Amino acid sequence: MMDSHRTSGGGAIRRDGEVRDVTATTGQPASAAARASDVWKVYGSGEAQVIALRGVSAEFERGRFTAIMGPSGSGKSTLMHCLAGLDTVTRGTVQVGDTTVTGLGDSGLTKLRRDKVGFIFQQFNLLPTLTAKENILLPLSIAGRKPDPAWYDVVIDTVGLRDRLGHRPAQLSGGQQQRVACARALVARPEVIFADEPTGNLDSRSGAEVLNFLRNSVREHGQTIVMVTHDPTAAAYADRVVFLADGQIVSELIEPTAETVLDTMKKLDTPAEVAG
Template structure:
Protein backbone atom coordinates (compact mmCIF):
# COMPACT_ATOMS: atom_id res chain seq x y z
CA UNK A 1 0.00 0.00 0.00
CA UNK A 2 1.61 3.25 -1.08
CA UNK A 3 0.37 6.80 -1.11
CA UNK A 4 1.75 10.25 -1.97
CA UNK A 5 3.44 11.71 1.10
CA UNK A 6 3.36 15.31 2.19
CA UNK A 7 6.27 17.64 1.49
CA UNK A 8 7.23 17.38 5.16
CA UNK A 9 7.69 13.62 5.08
CA UNK A 10 8.77 12.86 1.50
CA UNK A 11 12.06 10.99 1.49
CA UNK A 12 11.99 10.30 5.24
CA UNK A 13 12.90 6.83 6.52
CA UNK A 14 9.89 6.99 8.85
CA UNK A 15 7.30 9.66 9.45
CA UNK A 16 4.17 10.52 11.40
CA UNK A 17 1.52 13.08 10.38
CA UNK A 18 -0.98 14.34 12.99
CA UNK A 19 -0.62 11.15 14.99
CA UNK A 20 -3.02 10.46 17.87
CA UNK A 21 -3.06 7.45 20.16
CA UNK A 22 -5.84 7.11 22.73
CA UNK A 23 -6.13 4.34 25.31
CA UNK A 24 -9.36 3.63 27.16
CA UNK A 25 -12.49 5.75 27.21
CA UNK A 26 -14.48 8.02 29.48
CA UNK A 27 -12.78 8.95 32.74
CA UNK A 28 -10.13 6.27 32.15
CA UNK A 29 -9.14 7.72 28.77
CA UNK A 30 -5.44 8.42 28.28
CA UNK A 31 -4.14 10.58 25.41
CA UNK A 32 -0.76 8.96 24.85
CA UNK A 33 -0.03 10.94 21.64
CA UNK A 34 -1.69 14.21 20.68
CA UNK A 35 -1.24 15.34 17.10
CA UNK A 36 2.41 14.36 16.69
CA UNK A 37 4.04 15.08 13.32
CA UNK A 38 7.68 14.26 12.68
CA UNK A 39 9.95 13.13 9.86
CA UNK A 40 12.92 10.91 10.70
CA UNK A 41 15.65 11.49 8.17
CA UNK A 42 17.19 8.67 6.21
CA UNK A 43 20.78 7.84 7.17
CA UNK A 44 20.54 9.70 10.48
CA UNK A 45 20.52 8.75 14.17
CA UNK A 46 17.52 10.18 16.03
CA UNK A 47 16.96 9.90 19.78
CA UNK A 48 13.51 10.28 21.33
CA UNK A 49 13.45 11.47 24.94
CA UNK A 50 10.89 12.53 27.52
CA UNK A 51 9.75 11.81 31.07
CA UNK A 52 7.90 8.64 31.98
CA UNK A 53 4.44 8.78 30.42
CA UNK A 54 5.45 11.35 27.80
CA UNK A 55 4.58 9.01 24.92
CA UNK A 56 8.08 8.29 23.63
CA UNK A 57 7.75 4.49 23.59
CA UNK A 58 4.21 4.75 22.21
CA UNK A 59 5.49 6.93 19.37
CA UNK A 60 8.22 4.45 18.53
CA UNK A 61 5.83 1.50 18.64
CA UNK A 62 3.39 3.30 16.32
CA UNK A 63 6.17 4.29 13.91
CA UNK A 64 7.41 0.70 13.82
CA UNK A 65 3.97 -0.79 13.17
CA UNK A 66 3.96 -2.54 16.56
CA UNK A 67 0.90 -0.60 17.75
CA UNK A 68 -2.14 0.75 15.93
CA UNK A 69 -2.93 4.47 15.80
CA UNK A 70 -6.19 6.17 16.71
CA UNK A 71 -5.86 8.88 14.09
CA UNK A 72 -3.21 10.16 11.69
CA UNK A 73 -0.74 8.54 9.30
CA UNK A 74 2.48 6.61 9.77
CA UNK A 75 4.83 5.73 6.92
CA UNK A 76 8.08 3.81 6.56
CA UNK A 77 9.82 4.85 3.39
CA UNK A 78 7.05 5.17 0.82
CA UNK A 79 4.85 2.55 2.49
CA UNK A 80 1.91 3.84 4.50
CA UNK A 81 1.77 1.70 7.65
CA UNK A 82 -1.63 2.97 8.80
CA UNK A 83 -4.34 0.60 7.63
CA UNK A 84 -2.11 -2.28 6.60
CA UNK A 85 -3.52 -5.78 7.18
CA UNK A 86 -1.88 -8.09 9.74
CA UNK A 87 -0.18 -9.88 6.85
CA UNK A 88 1.04 -6.57 5.44
CA UNK A 89 2.35 -5.46 8.82
CA UNK A 90 4.19 -8.74 9.29
CA UNK A 91 5.84 -8.38 5.88
CA UNK A 92 6.74 -4.74 6.57
CA UNK A 93 8.34 -5.54 9.92
CA UNK A 94 10.17 -8.51 8.42
CA UNK A 95 11.51 -6.76 5.32
CA UNK A 96 11.92 -3.09 6.21
CA UNK A 97 12.35 -2.78 9.97
CA UNK A 98 14.97 -3.87 12.49
CA UNK A 99 14.39 -3.98 16.25
CA UNK A 100 16.72 -3.75 19.23
CA UNK A 101 15.16 -4.15 22.69
CA UNK A 102 16.39 -3.62 26.24
CA UNK A 103 16.01 -7.33 27.02
CA UNK A 104 18.09 -8.61 24.03
CA UNK A 105 15.38 -11.20 23.11
CA UNK A 106 17.86 -13.88 22.01
CA UNK A 107 16.87 -17.55 21.79
CA UNK A 108 18.99 -19.39 24.39
CA UNK A 109 19.28 -22.65 22.40
CA UNK A 110 20.73 -20.94 19.32
CA UNK A 111 24.29 -19.77 18.79
CA UNK A 112 25.09 -16.09 18.28
CA UNK A 113 25.32 -16.67 14.54
CA UNK A 114 21.99 -18.54 14.43
CA UNK A 115 20.33 -15.73 16.40
CA UNK A 116 21.73 -13.12 14.02
CA UNK A 117 20.48 -14.99 10.94
CA UNK A 118 17.11 -16.06 12.40
CA UNK A 119 14.93 -13.26 10.90
CA UNK A 120 16.38 -13.93 7.45
CA UNK A 121 15.87 -17.67 7.87
CA UNK A 122 12.21 -17.12 8.83
CA UNK A 123 11.78 -14.91 5.76
CA UNK A 124 13.44 -17.53 3.54
CA UNK A 125 16.24 -15.14 2.64
CA UNK A 126 19.99 -15.60 2.59
CA UNK A 127 22.31 -12.89 3.89
CA UNK A 128 24.43 -10.85 1.55
CA UNK A 129 27.89 -12.35 2.32
CA UNK A 130 29.82 -9.08 2.08
CA UNK A 131 27.32 -7.18 4.23
CA UNK A 132 27.16 -10.01 6.76
CA UNK A 133 30.96 -9.90 7.14
CA UNK A 134 30.81 -6.13 7.53
CA UNK A 135 28.20 -6.36 10.29
CA UNK A 136 30.05 -9.13 12.15
CA UNK A 137 33.35 -7.24 12.02
CA UNK A 138 31.71 -3.98 13.03
CA UNK A 139 30.14 -5.51 16.15
CA UNK A 140 33.39 -7.37 16.88
CA UNK A 141 31.83 -10.80 17.40
CA UNK A 142 33.63 -13.03 14.92
CA UNK A 143 35.25 -15.10 17.69
CA UNK A 144 31.90 -15.49 19.52
CA UNK A 145 29.65 -16.68 16.69
CA UNK A 146 29.45 -20.29 17.94
CA UNK A 147 28.71 -19.28 21.53
CA UNK A 148 25.20 -19.41 22.98
CA UNK A 149 23.75 -16.38 24.81
CA UNK A 150 24.53 -17.87 28.24
CA UNK A 151 28.21 -17.89 27.25
CA UNK A 152 28.20 -14.19 26.36
CA UNK A 153 28.31 -11.05 28.47
CA UNK A 154 25.36 -8.66 28.47
CA UNK A 155 27.20 -6.30 26.15
CA UNK A 156 28.03 -9.12 23.74
CA UNK A 157 24.40 -10.31 23.78
CA UNK A 158 23.20 -6.82 22.90
CA UNK A 159 25.75 -6.60 20.08
CA UNK A 160 24.31 -9.89 18.76
CA UNK A 161 20.88 -8.25 18.89
CA UNK A 162 22.26 -5.22 17.01
CA UNK A 163 23.77 -7.46 14.33
CA UNK A 164 20.46 -9.33 14.01
CA UNK A 165 18.64 -6.02 13.49
CA UNK A 166 21.07 -4.84 10.81
CA UNK A 167 21.92 -7.98 8.83
CA UNK A 168 18.81 -7.69 6.65
CA UNK A 169 19.65 -4.06 5.72
CA UNK A 170 16.33 -2.65 6.96
CA UNK A 171 14.93 0.73 6.02
CA UNK A 172 15.08 1.77 9.68
CA UNK A 173 16.19 0.26 13.00
CA UNK A 174 14.15 1.04 16.12
CA UNK A 175 16.05 0.71 19.40
CA UNK A 176 14.08 0.81 22.67
CA UNK A 177 16.41 1.67 25.58
CA UNK A 178 19.15 -0.53 24.04
CA UNK A 179 21.65 0.21 26.83
CA UNK A 180 19.16 0.04 29.71
CA UNK A 181 20.44 -3.33 30.99
CA UNK A 182 24.14 -2.71 30.34
CA UNK A 183 27.01 -1.32 32.39
CA UNK A 184 28.54 1.92 31.16
CA UNK A 185 31.37 0.26 29.23
CA UNK A 186 29.13 -2.24 27.43
CA UNK A 187 26.61 0.50 26.77
CA UNK A 188 29.28 2.69 25.19
CA UNK A 189 30.33 -0.21 22.92
CA UNK A 190 26.76 -0.70 21.69
CA UNK A 191 26.22 3.03 21.15
CA UNK A 192 29.51 3.34 19.28
CA UNK A 193 28.39 0.51 16.99
CA UNK A 194 25.04 2.17 16.31
CA UNK A 195 26.81 5.47 15.61
CA UNK A 196 29.23 3.76 13.23
CA UNK A 197 26.41 1.98 11.38
CA UNK A 198 24.90 5.40 10.64
CA UNK A 199 28.12 7.29 9.84
CA UNK A 200 29.86 4.64 7.77
CA UNK A 201 27.02 2.57 6.31
CA UNK A 202 24.09 4.99 6.07
CA UNK A 203 21.79 3.07 8.41
CA UNK A 204 18.81 4.92 9.93
CA UNK A 205 18.47 4.52 13.71
CA UNK A 206 15.61 5.71 15.92
CA UNK A 207 16.34 5.22 19.63
CA UNK A 208 14.17 5.79 22.68
CA UNK A 209 16.31 6.59 25.71
CA UNK A 210 16.24 8.39 29.05
CA UNK A 211 20.04 8.63 29.14
CA UNK A 212 21.55 12.00 28.14
CA UNK A 213 24.90 10.38 27.38
CA UNK A 214 23.26 7.83 25.06
CA UNK A 215 21.35 10.64 23.33
CA UNK A 216 24.64 12.48 22.68
CA UNK A 217 25.54 9.78 20.12
CA UNK A 218 22.56 10.86 17.99
CA UNK A 219 22.42 13.48 15.25
CA UNK A 220 19.15 14.85 16.59
CA UNK A 221 17.13 14.55 19.80
CA UNK A 222 13.34 14.93 19.81
CA UNK A 223 11.76 15.72 23.19
CA UNK A 224 8.21 14.68 24.09
CA UNK A 225 6.01 15.79 26.97
CA UNK A 226 2.35 14.93 27.53
CA UNK A 227 2.10 13.19 24.17
CA UNK A 228 3.44 16.10 22.12
CA UNK A 229 6.80 17.08 20.63
CA UNK A 230 7.89 20.09 22.64
CA UNK A 231 11.51 20.62 21.60
CA UNK A 232 14.40 19.23 19.61
CA UNK A 233 18.18 19.48 19.61
CA UNK A 234 20.56 18.99 16.67
CA UNK A 235 24.18 17.79 17.13
CA UNK A 236 23.59 17.21 20.85
CA UNK A 237 26.11 16.94 23.64
CA UNK A 238 25.29 15.20 26.92
CA UNK A 239 25.42 18.56 28.77
CA UNK A 240 23.10 20.21 26.24
CA UNK A 241 20.62 17.33 26.53
CA UNK A 242 20.69 17.52 30.34
CA UNK A 243 20.14 21.27 30.21
CA UNK A 244 17.17 20.88 27.89
CA UNK A 245 15.65 18.17 30.11
CA UNK A 246 16.02 20.38 33.18
CA UNK A 247 14.26 23.24 31.40
CA UNK A 248 11.42 20.95 30.35
CA UNK A 249 11.09 19.55 33.88
CA UNK A 250 10.99 23.09 35.31
CA UNK A 251 8.35 24.13 32.78
CA UNK A 252 6.25 21.06 33.63
CA UNK A 253 6.54 21.72 37.36
CA UNK A 254 5.54 25.36 36.88
CA UNK A 255 2.56 24.38 34.74
CA UNK A 256 1.49 21.82 37.33
CA UNK A 257 1.71 24.40 40.13
CA UNK A 258 -0.57 26.81 38.28
CA UNK A 259 -3.31 24.29 37.48
Protein backbone atom coordinates in the same frame (compact mmCIF):
# COMPACT_ATOMS: atom_id res chain seq x y z
CA MET B 1 23.98 24.58 9.49
CA MET B 2 20.57 23.75 10.87
CA ASP B 3 19.26 20.26 10.29
CA SER B 4 16.37 20.05 7.81
CA HIS B 5 14.05 18.08 10.10
CA ARG B 6 10.63 19.45 10.97
CA THR B 7 8.58 18.81 14.10
CA SER B 8 5.24 20.00 15.40
CA GLY B 9 5.51 22.22 18.45
CA GLY B 10 8.66 23.74 19.95
CA GLY B 11 11.97 24.78 18.50
CA ALA B 12 15.20 23.20 17.36
CA ILE B 13 18.18 23.95 19.58
CA ARG B 14 21.67 23.67 18.13
CA ARG B 15 24.73 22.61 20.08
CA ASP B 16 25.69 26.28 20.36
CA GLY B 17 22.39 26.98 22.10
CA GLU B 18 20.80 28.96 19.27
CA VAL B 19 17.07 28.35 18.99
CA ARG B 20 15.37 28.16 15.61
CA ASP B 21 11.65 27.83 14.93
CA VAL B 22 10.75 24.47 13.45
CA THR B 23 6.98 24.62 13.74
CA ALA B 24 6.30 24.98 10.02
CA THR B 25 5.84 21.63 8.35
CA THR B 26 5.52 21.64 4.58
CA GLY B 27 6.16 18.98 2.01
CA GLN B 28 7.27 15.38 2.47
CA PRO B 29 10.92 14.96 1.48
CA ALA B 30 11.88 11.67 -0.08
CA SER B 31 14.74 11.41 2.41
CA ALA B 32 12.38 10.50 5.27
CA ALA B 33 12.82 6.88 6.36
CA ALA B 34 9.87 7.17 8.76
CA ARG B 35 7.20 9.80 9.28
CA ALA B 36 4.37 10.52 11.69
CA SER B 37 1.70 12.96 10.49
CA ASP B 38 -0.75 14.41 13.05
CA VAL B 39 -0.65 11.19 15.08
CA TRP B 40 -2.98 10.76 18.04
CA LYS B 41 -3.02 7.75 20.33
CA VAL B 42 -5.84 7.42 22.85
CA TYR B 43 -6.29 4.56 25.31
CA GLY B 44 -9.60 3.84 27.02
CA SER B 45 -12.66 6.09 27.10
CA GLY B 46 -14.61 8.30 29.43
CA GLU B 47 -12.99 9.02 32.78
CA ALA B 48 -10.42 6.29 32.11
CA GLN B 49 -9.28 7.85 28.84
CA VAL B 50 -5.56 8.49 28.46
CA ILE B 51 -4.19 10.55 25.57
CA ALA B 52 -0.67 9.25 24.95
CA LEU B 53 0.04 11.21 21.74
CA ARG B 54 -1.51 14.56 20.78
CA GLY B 55 -1.17 15.43 17.10
CA VAL B 56 2.49 14.47 16.75
CA SER B 57 4.17 15.17 13.41
CA ALA B 58 7.81 14.23 12.92
CA GLU B 59 10.14 13.07 10.16
CA PHE B 60 13.16 10.81 10.56
CA GLU B 61 15.70 11.28 7.80
CA ARG B 62 17.48 8.39 6.12
CA GLY B 63 21.00 7.75 7.28
CA ARG B 64 20.57 9.63 10.56
CA PHE B 65 20.58 8.62 14.22
CA THR B 66 17.67 10.14 16.16
CA ALA B 67 16.98 9.79 19.86
CA ILE B 68 13.53 10.29 21.41
CA MET B 69 13.46 11.50 25.00
CA GLY B 70 10.97 12.75 27.55
CA PRO B 71 9.74 12.27 31.10
CA SER B 72 8.03 9.06 32.12
CA GLY B 73 4.60 8.97 30.50
CA SER B 74 5.52 11.55 27.86
CA GLY B 75 4.63 9.21 24.98
CA LYS B 76 8.11 8.46 23.67
CA SER B 77 7.75 4.65 23.64
CA THR B 78 4.21 4.94 22.30
CA LEU B 79 5.47 7.04 19.39
CA MET B 80 8.17 4.52 18.57
CA HIS B 81 5.73 1.60 18.76
CA CYS B 82 3.33 3.40 16.42
CA LEU B 83 6.13 4.22 13.98
CA ALA B 84 7.26 0.57 13.99
CA GLY B 85 3.79 -0.86 13.46
CA LEU B 86 3.78 -2.47 16.91
CA ASP B 87 0.79 -0.34 17.92
CA THR B 88 -2.01 1.30 15.97
CA VAL B 89 -2.76 5.01 15.91
CA THR B 90 -6.13 6.47 16.86
CA ARG B 91 -5.85 9.20 14.25
CA GLY B 92 -3.22 10.36 11.81
CA THR B 93 -0.81 8.61 9.47
CA VAL B 94 2.45 6.71 9.90
CA GLN B 95 4.80 5.85 7.03
CA VAL B 96 7.98 3.81 6.80
CA GLY B 97 9.72 4.62 3.54
CA ASP B 98 7.08 4.47 0.83
CA THR B 99 4.80 2.18 2.88
CA THR B 100 1.82 3.64 4.73
CA VAL B 101 1.72 1.69 7.98
CA THR B 102 -1.65 3.05 9.08
CA GLY B 103 -4.41 0.62 8.11
CA LEU B 104 -2.17 -2.33 7.25
CA GLY B 105 -3.61 -5.75 8.05
CA ASP B 106 -1.76 -8.55 9.79
CA SER B 107 -0.05 -9.80 6.64
CA GLY B 108 1.03 -6.29 5.67
CA LEU B 109 2.41 -5.61 9.14
CA THR B 110 4.26 -8.93 9.08
CA LYS B 111 5.84 -8.01 5.75
CA LEU B 112 6.74 -4.55 7.05
CA ARG B 113 8.49 -5.92 10.14
CA ARG B 114 10.25 -8.59 8.09
CA ASP B 115 11.47 -6.44 5.21
CA LYS B 116 11.64 -2.80 6.30
CA VAL B 117 12.03 -2.61 10.06
CA GLY B 118 14.63 -3.86 12.53
CA PHE B 119 14.23 -3.96 16.31
CA ILE B 120 16.60 -3.72 19.27
CA PHE B 121 15.07 -3.95 22.73
CA GLN B 122 16.29 -3.54 26.30
CA GLN B 123 15.91 -7.30 26.71
CA PHE B 124 18.21 -8.99 24.21
CA ASN B 125 15.54 -11.51 23.09
CA LEU B 126 18.07 -14.10 21.92
CA LEU B 127 17.15 -17.77 21.70
CA PRO B 128 19.32 -19.56 24.28
CA THR B 129 19.68 -22.77 22.26
CA LEU B 130 21.04 -21.01 19.18
CA THR B 131 24.57 -19.77 18.60
CA ALA B 132 25.30 -16.09 18.06
CA LYS B 133 25.45 -16.66 14.30
CA GLU B 134 22.16 -18.55 14.28
CA ASN B 135 20.49 -15.80 16.30
CA ILE B 136 21.80 -13.15 13.92
CA LEU B 137 20.48 -15.00 10.86
CA LEU B 138 17.19 -16.12 12.44
CA PRO B 139 14.92 -13.42 10.90
CA LEU B 140 16.31 -14.14 7.44
CA SER B 141 15.90 -17.89 7.99
CA ILE B 142 12.25 -17.42 9.01
CA ALA B 143 11.68 -15.33 5.89
CA GLY B 144 13.36 -17.98 3.72
CA ARG B 145 16.11 -15.57 2.66
CA LYS B 146 19.85 -15.95 2.55
CA PRO B 147 22.16 -13.20 3.76
CA ASP B 148 24.27 -11.16 1.39
CA PRO B 149 27.70 -12.67 2.20
CA ALA B 150 29.59 -9.40 1.77
CA TRP B 151 27.13 -7.44 3.90
CA TYR B 152 27.09 -10.18 6.55
CA ASP B 153 30.87 -9.90 6.83
CA VAL B 154 30.60 -6.12 7.18
CA VAL B 155 28.02 -6.47 9.97
CA ILE B 156 30.04 -9.10 11.86
CA ASP B 157 33.20 -7.02 11.66
CA THR B 158 31.31 -3.88 12.69
CA VAL B 159 29.98 -5.51 15.88
CA GLY B 160 33.33 -7.20 16.51
CA LEU B 161 31.97 -10.67 17.24
CA ARG B 162 33.68 -12.85 14.66
CA ASP B 163 35.41 -14.92 17.35
CA ARG B 164 32.11 -15.38 19.25
CA LEU B 165 29.81 -16.58 16.47
CA GLY B 166 29.80 -20.19 17.72
CA HIS B 167 28.94 -19.20 21.30
CA ARG B 168 25.46 -19.41 22.79
CA PRO B 169 23.98 -16.41 24.66
CA ALA B 170 24.85 -17.82 28.10
CA GLN B 171 28.52 -17.81 27.04
CA LEU B 172 28.43 -14.11 26.11
CA SER B 173 28.54 -10.97 28.24
CA GLY B 174 25.55 -8.63 28.30
CA GLY B 175 27.27 -6.23 25.92
CA GLN B 176 28.11 -9.04 23.52
CA GLN B 177 24.52 -10.31 23.61
CA GLN B 178 23.21 -6.84 22.78
CA ARG B 179 25.70 -6.56 19.91
CA VAL B 180 24.33 -9.87 18.60
CA ALA B 181 20.86 -8.32 18.78
CA CYS B 182 22.17 -5.25 16.91
CA ALA B 183 23.69 -7.44 14.20
CA ARG B 184 20.41 -9.35 13.90
CA ALA B 185 18.57 -6.08 13.32
CA LEU B 186 21.12 -4.83 10.80
CA VAL B 187 21.81 -7.93 8.71
CA ALA B 188 18.53 -7.69 6.77
CA ARG B 189 19.31 -4.08 5.80
CA PRO B 190 16.01 -2.66 7.04
CA GLU B 191 14.67 0.76 6.10
CA VAL B 192 14.93 1.82 9.75
CA ILE B 193 15.99 0.26 13.06
CA PHE B 194 13.97 1.08 16.17
CA ALA B 195 15.88 0.72 19.44
CA ASP B 196 13.98 0.85 22.75
CA GLU B 197 16.35 1.59 25.66
CA PRO B 198 19.06 -0.61 24.05
CA THR B 199 21.58 0.08 26.82
CA GLY B 200 19.13 -0.13 29.72
CA ASN B 201 20.46 -3.48 30.96
CA LEU B 202 24.15 -2.77 30.33
CA ASP B 203 26.97 -1.30 32.37
CA SER B 204 28.49 1.94 31.13
CA ARG B 205 31.35 0.28 29.23
CA SER B 206 29.12 -2.25 27.44
CA GLY B 207 26.57 0.48 26.76
CA ALA B 208 29.24 2.63 25.14
CA GLU B 209 30.26 -0.29 22.92
CA VAL B 210 26.69 -0.75 21.70
CA LEU B 211 26.15 2.98 21.17
CA ASN B 212 29.40 3.28 19.23
CA PHE B 213 28.25 0.41 17.03
CA LEU B 214 24.90 2.08 16.38
CA ARG B 215 26.56 5.40 15.56
CA ASN B 216 29.09 3.73 13.26
CA SER B 217 26.36 1.80 11.44
CA VAL B 218 24.77 5.16 10.65
CA ARG B 219 27.93 7.05 9.72
CA GLU B 220 29.73 4.31 7.83
CA HIS B 221 26.87 2.27 6.36
CA GLY B 222 23.97 4.73 6.06
CA GLN B 223 21.64 2.92 8.45
CA THR B 224 18.70 4.85 9.93
CA ILE B 225 18.18 4.47 13.69
CA VAL B 226 15.44 5.81 15.95
CA MET B 227 16.22 5.21 19.63
CA VAL B 228 14.12 5.78 22.74
CA THR B 229 16.27 6.47 25.79
CA HIS B 230 16.14 8.20 29.17
CA ASP B 231 19.93 8.55 29.34
CA PRO B 232 21.45 11.91 28.27
CA THR B 233 24.82 10.22 27.65
CA ALA B 234 23.20 7.71 25.28
CA ALA B 235 21.26 10.46 23.52
CA ALA B 236 24.50 12.36 22.91
CA TYR B 237 25.56 9.64 20.45
CA ALA B 238 22.67 10.64 18.18
CA ASP B 239 22.65 13.29 15.46
CA ARG B 240 19.37 14.69 16.73
CA VAL B 241 17.23 14.43 19.86
CA VAL B 242 13.45 14.90 19.82
CA PHE B 243 11.81 15.74 23.16
CA LEU B 244 8.25 14.81 24.10
CA ALA B 245 6.16 16.02 27.02
CA ASP B 246 2.50 15.20 27.64
CA GLY B 247 2.22 13.47 24.28
CA GLN B 248 3.56 16.36 22.21
CA ILE B 249 6.91 17.25 20.68
CA VAL B 250 8.15 20.30 22.58
CA SER B 251 11.72 20.67 21.36
CA GLU B 252 14.65 19.10 19.54
CA LEU B 253 18.43 19.32 19.66
CA ILE B 254 20.80 19.07 16.71
CA GLU B 255 24.30 17.67 17.37
CA PRO B 256 23.51 17.10 21.06
CA THR B 257 25.90 16.75 23.95
CA ALA B 258 25.07 15.07 27.26
CA GLU B 259 25.06 18.52 28.88
CA THR B 260 22.66 20.13 26.40
CA VAL B 261 20.36 17.11 26.57
CA LEU B 262 20.30 17.19 30.37
CA ASP B 263 19.71 20.95 30.36
CA THR B 264 16.78 20.57 27.96
CA MET B 265 15.27 17.76 30.04
CA LYS B 266 15.42 20.00 33.11
CA LYS B 267 13.48 22.69 31.26
CA LEU B 268 10.65 20.50 30.03
CA ASP B 269 8.48 21.71 32.90
CA THR B 270 8.82 25.25 31.52
CA PRO B 271 8.30 24.92 27.73
CA ALA B 272 8.58 28.69 27.22
CA GLU B 273 12.24 28.52 28.24
CA VAL B 274 12.92 25.63 25.88
CA ALA B 275 11.31 27.34 22.91
CA GLY B 276 13.08 30.62 23.67
